[in-house]
Amino acid sequence: MAILNINYLIISFFLFLCFINTGDSIQCWYCNSRNDPKCADPFDNSTINMKNCAFEQSLSHYPKVKATMCRKIRQKVHGEWRYFRDCAYLGEPGIGGDERYCLMRTGSYNIFVEICTCVGKDGCNSAVSLQIHALILILIIGNIFAKLI
Structure with missing residues (x-):
């Protein structure tokens, strides 16, 4: 009977950990295609780190403004494309809150800038990002402990 109660206590502890809110922070890719060509599109994050x-x-x-979003900037200056990925302090995610759309600007002297801002998930300033949902984690932990009981 005591072993059964300990198992429930352990399961409850892990479930509690799944619902801890770590605050309003986001992790974003941080790179510059001038220094690392893998930063360009198609994005290759094999040598690039995220930062909190x-x-x-x-x-x-x-x-008083905190970085709460991710940003990808693609710019063409005098025919050369550059990509920057970093945290963002200001801006709106996407256009009208829709992160599928980016803000585009053109200027004189063959200058083009596209700014994509997002807040949907960690690493959203890349093409692809993997994320485990808390419910899946709960099901995995529950399944493991159910086999132990």
């Missing part, structure tokens, strides 16, 4: 935007320093000209 919650640890980003405030900008001197916006001291």
Whole structure:
């Protein structure tokens, strides 16, 4: 009987851990295609790290604004494409909140800029990102412990 209660306690503890809110932070890919060609599209994150935007320093000209989103910037200057991926301080995710759309701007002297801002999930400033849902994690842990009982 005591072993059964310990198993329930362990299962309850792991379920509790699944629902802990870690705060409003997002992890974003951080790279520049000038330094790493894998940063360009198609994006190859095999050598690129993510960074937690919650640890980003405030900008001197916006001291109270925190980085809460991810951003991918694609720009063409004088015929050369560059890609930047980083945390974002300002902006709106997508256009009208729809992250499938990016803001595009053109200028004189053959300049084109596309800015994609997102907040939907960690690593959303890439083409593909994998994410395990808490419910799947609960089912896996529950299945493991059910076999132990």
